Amino acid sequence: MTHADDRSLRETMYRAYVTRASEFDAHTNAKGESLNNADIMGQILQLREQKAKLLGFDNYAEVSLSTKMADNVAEVETFLRSLATQATPAAKQDLAQLQKYAQDYGIEELQAWDSAYIAEKVKQSEFSLSQEEIRPYFPLPKVIGGLFAIVERLYGIKVQEQTAFVSRWHDDVSFYQLFDADDNVLGGFYFDLFARSGKRGGAWMSGFQSRYSYDEKNHQQLPVCFMVGNFTPALDGKPSLLTHDEVLTLFHEFGHGLHHLLTQVTVGDVAGVNGVEWDAVELPSQFMENWAWDAEGIALISSHVETGAPLPKDKLAALLAVKNFQSGMQTLRQIEFALFDLLIHAHTPALDYDGILATLNSVRDDIAIMQTPDYNRFANGFSHIFAGGYAAGYYSYKWAELLSADAFSKFEEEGIFNPVTGKAFRDTILSVGGSFPAKTNFENFRGRSASIDALLRHSGFADTKKGRAAANASTTHGMI
Numbered sequence: 001m002t003h004a005d006d007r008s009l010r011e012t013m014y015r016a017y018v019t020r021a022s023e024f025d026a027h028t029n030a031k032g033e034s035l036n037n038a039d040i041m042g043q044i045l046q047l048r049e050q051k052a053k054l055l056g057f058d059n060y061a062e063v064s065l066s067t068k069m070a071d072n073v074a075e076v077e078t079f080l081r082s083l084a085t086q087a088t089p090a091a092k093q094d095l096a097q098l099q100k101y102a103q104d105y106g107i108e109e110l111q112a113w114d115s116a117y118i119a120e121k122v123k124q125s126e127f128s129l130s131q132e133e134i135r136p137y138f139p140l141p142k143v144i145g146g147l148f149a150i151v152e153r154l155y156g157i158k159v160q161e162q163t164a165f166v167s168r169w170h171d172d173v174s175f176y177q178l179f180d181a182d183d184n185v186l187g188g189f190y191f192d193l194f195a196r197s198g199k200r201g202g203a204w205m206s207g208f209q210s211r212y213s214y215d216e217k218n219h220q221q222l223p224v225c226f227m228v229g230n231f232t233p234a235l236d237g238k239p240s241l242l243t244h245d246e247v248l249t250l251f252h253e254f255g256h257g258l259h260h261l262l263t264q265v266t267v268g269d270v271a272g273v274n275g276v277e278w279d280a281v282e283l284p285s286q287f288m289e290n291w292a293w294d295a296e297g298i299a300l301i302s303s304h305v306e307t308g309a310p311l312p313k314d315k316l317a318a319l320l321a322v323k324n325f326q327s328g329m330q331t332l333r334q335i336e337f338a339l340f341d342l343l344i345h346a347h348t349p350a351l352d353y354d355g356i357l358a359t360l361n362s363v364r365d366d367i368a369i370m371q372t373p374d375y376n377r378f379a380n381g382f383s384h385i386f387a388g389g390y391a392a393g394y395y396s397y398k399w400a401e402l403l404s405a406d407a408f409s410k411f412e413e414e415g416i417f418n419p420v421t422g423k424a425f426r427d428t429i430l431s432v433g434g435s436f437p438a439k440t441n442f443e444n445f446r447g448r449s450a451s452i453d454a455l456l457r458h459s460g461f462a463d464t465k466k467g468r469a470a471a472n473a474s475t476t477h478g479m480i
């Protein structure tokens with residue numbers, strides 16, 4: 001869809017993809033049964049409603065939100081609709097940019113099957129920056145050293161590698177201990193960062209043991225976790241070199257790691273990331289990524305493998321431009337999914353297939369700025385909410401972005417290495433785990449409820465003239 005020059009092939013592919021598991025899908029499984037999910041979707045919604053009633057709720061959205069940071073359906077709906085309003089001017093500019101380029105490729109009317117293809121053309125001509133070009137500036141040892149220096153400055157902690165007396169499952173694995181300012185050990189973590197055959201793909205943090213104390217037996221257990229990645233190993237005497245995306249991944253997982261390690265809670269179930277609301281658990285991780293976008297942070301984590309020079313300013317500016325490329329359109333798409341998910345789970349009585357499609361159409365009418373073909377059955381393959389754990393929770397992605405952007409904006413105001421602000425973040429968010437509601441923690445840190453303004457700014461929406469006006473007009477209802 002991104003590179004195929006044949007427009008009719010793209011259309012064929014698009015139609016096949018967006019009609020999967022619907023009444024337009026002619027495929028059957030090995031037993032000759034239809035792959036149409038229509039009835040199953042209705043059944044799932046009915047069963048979820050039944051579960052909600054058994055638990056004393058009106059609908060499944062209430063069940064989902066009862067263990068999340070957001071208070072109720074109205075609050076999430078207001079957040080999503082408000083964000084949509086503010087992203088729309090930027091999205092219209094994004095669309096106009098695509099339409100303008102489409103003309104150059106002989107496309108009079110931009111269709112759904114053209115957008116990824118044209119977006120790639122715009123990217124190639126407007127941003128001449130590849131992740132490979134960035135790689136030599138981020139040797140892994142430099143990035144790790146810079147990352148440690150950043151958290152040491154922010155939180156007054158020290159990180160030390162520990163080689164003796166620690167068993168490891170592979171030579172690539174290293175182990176570190178974390179100390180507070182008085183040299184008391186706080187916990188430990190393993191880095192297992194390189195790809196190798198047989199290893200699961202992706203990157204993640206997982207707890208090995210939680211902070212825990214059992215006073216009667218005078219037993220203390222310190223937190224230990226794993227941070228795992230799949231970076232390219234060192235080769236030919238050169239250190240492992242990271243793309244900027246991989247740098248962000250490392251910062252992200254380290255944010256989760258600090259949440260686990262800096263906890264002061266000694267009840268395992270609510271220590272660290274345990275028991276933290278689903279829509280708030282990505283706050284410390286996304287928050288940490290901000291230092292890898294900031295010029296002062298970049299200066300600490302980059303050093304060209306041959307020249308030793310930090311990443312030049314123009315390359316950072318280019319990275320930032322690519323980051324916000326088409327962010328208006330992308331935001332509206334995410335909101336469309338999130339609002340659809342919320343509304344079908346908040347509806348009583350449970351919707352049947354026709355009701356599900358009608359809801360999807362009305363959400364598209366409200367949110368989308370580009371016409372979706374009638375036959376599009378996106379919902380039938382929306383496995384996050386029908387087969388995964390995101391039911392009435394898809395909004396969490398944007399919600400956590402709002403929290404992390406707003407938390408970081410306090411550092412933008414007070415200095416991104418301000419140790420007082422760092423201590424406040426550690427004390428109010430990282431230390432307390434799930435022992436208090438995330439909303440309380442956030443308000444204790446920020447001194448107010450979360451505001452949408454920083455997210456708008458970080459997404460580049462505040463740069464569009466209309467966007468700025470809209471942002472000012474709706475600051476109040478953008479609060480959550």
Ligand SMILES: [Zn+2]
Pocket residue numbers: 252256282285
């Ligand atoms: Zn994460």
